[in-house]
Amino acid sequence: MKRISLTVIIFLVAISLIGSTDWKLNDVNVNVIEQANDVVDEINTKxxxxxxxxxxxxxxxxxxxxxxxxxxxxxxxxxxxxxxxxxxxxxxxxxxxxxxxxxxxxxxxxxxxxxxxxxxxxxxxxxxxxxxxxxxxxxxxxxxxxxxxxxxxxxxxxxxxxxxxxxxxxxxxxAYKETEKEMKKVLSDKEFEEIDNINNSEQTQNIKEAVKQNGAEIKLKFKTKELIERFFQ
Known part of the structure; x- marks a missing residue:
C-alpha cells in the first residue's frame, strides 16, 4: 500500500511539473500562431x-x-x-x-x-x-x-x-528575383514573406518562433499522455 501511495505522489509531482512548463509555453501569443497557420493553409491551395x-x-x-x-x-x-x-x-x-x-x-x-x-x-x-x-x-x-x-x-x-x-x-x-516575381503572381506579400529565406522580416521570425514553441507544448502534452498510460499499465 505504501509503495502504491509513493508511486501516486511521484506521478502527481511529475504531472505538476509538466503542467507548470505547459503553462509557460501557453504564454505564446495565440494570435501569432493562428496567423502563421492561416498563412500556411493559404499557400497550400495556390x-x-x-x-x-x-x-x-x-x-x-x-x-x-x-x-x-x-x-x-x-x-x-x-x-x-x-x-x-x-x-x-x-x-x-x-x-x-x-x-x-x-x-x-x-x-x-x-x-x-x-x-x-x-x-x-x-x-x-x-x-x-x-x-x-x-x-x-x-x-x-x-x-x-x-x-x-x-x-x-x-x-x-x-x-x-x-x-x-x-x-x-x-x-x-x-534566381531570387524570378522566384519573387512568379510567386507574387499567386501569393500575397504576406504569404511570400512567410516562405522567403532572404528577406524574412522580424514579424515572420516571431511567427516561426511561436510555432516552434507551440510544437514543444504539443510534445509535452503527448508526454503527459504517455505517463498516464504507463501509470495505469
Whole structure:
C-alpha cells in the first residue's frame, strides 16, 4: 500500500511539473500562431508541385530519374509557362498526362530498364522543403507525380504552378528575383514573406518562433499522455 501511495505522489509531482512548463509555453501569443497557420493553409491551395520519384537510391536509378525529368520538362514547359492560373495549369497537365507517361517510359526503355511508370495528380502530404530561396512549409499540396518503378528512391521536385520548374533546371536552382516575381503572381506579400529565406522580416521570425514553441507544448502534452498510460499499465 505504501509503495502504491509513493508511486501516486511521484506521478502527481511529475504531472505538476509538466503542467507548470505547459503553462509557460501557453504564454505564446495565440494570435501569432493562428496567423502563421492561416498563412500556411493559404499557400497550400495556390501551388502545384512536380515530383519525379526514382525507383531506388542507386546511382543508376537516380540518374535515370533526372533523365526522365529533363525530357518531361522539355515537353511540358512551353505548354505551362504562360498559364494564367492554377485551373488552367491543372487542365494542361491532365490533357498531357498520357503523353508525359509515354515520354517517361520511352526514356526508361532507351536506357535499358523496364520499370513501369505511374503518374498522379492529387493532394499529398509533404514535409518542409527548401527550393532555391524559398521554404515551403509542411502540408497537403496538389502535386503532379511521376513514380518510376517501385518509387522507393529520393525524388526531385519543383513548383509547377507558378511555373518555376522551367527557369533554370540545368543548374537546379532559380534566381531570387524570378522566384519573387512568379510567386507574387499567386501569393500575397504576406504569404511570400512567410516562405522567403532572404528577406524574412522580424514579424515572420516571431511567427516561426511561436510555432516552434507551440510544437514543444504539443510534445509535452503527448508526454503527459504517455505517463498516464504507463501509470495505469
Amino acid at each position: 501551388l502545384i508541385r512536380f515530383h519525379v520519384i526514382a525507383n531506388s537510391d542507386s546511382n543508376e536509378d537516380q540518374n535515370l530519374k533526372l533523365k526522365v525529368r529533363d525530357k518531361v520538362l522539355e515537353y511540358i514547359s512551353p505548354k505551362l509557362k504562360d498559364s494564367q492560373n492554377i485551373e488552367q495549369s491543372r487542365k494542361i497537365i491532365k490533357e498531357n498526362d498520357d503523353k508525359i507517361r509515354i515520354i517517361a517510359e520511352d526514356i526508361i526503355k532507351k536506357n535499358g530498364y523496364n520499370y513501369e511508370v505511374k503518374t498522379t495528380l492529387g493532394f499529398e502530404n509533404f514535409p518542409v522543403k527548401m527550393y532555391g530561396n524559398i521554404t515551403l512549409p509542411q502540408g497537403n499540396y496538389e502535386a503532379y507525380r511521376i513514380i518510376i518503378g517501385g518509387g522507393k528512391g529520393q525524388n526531385w521536385w519543383c513548383v509547377m504552378f507558378p511555373p518555376l520548374c522551367f527557369v533554370d533546371i540545368a543548374k537546379g536552382q532559380i
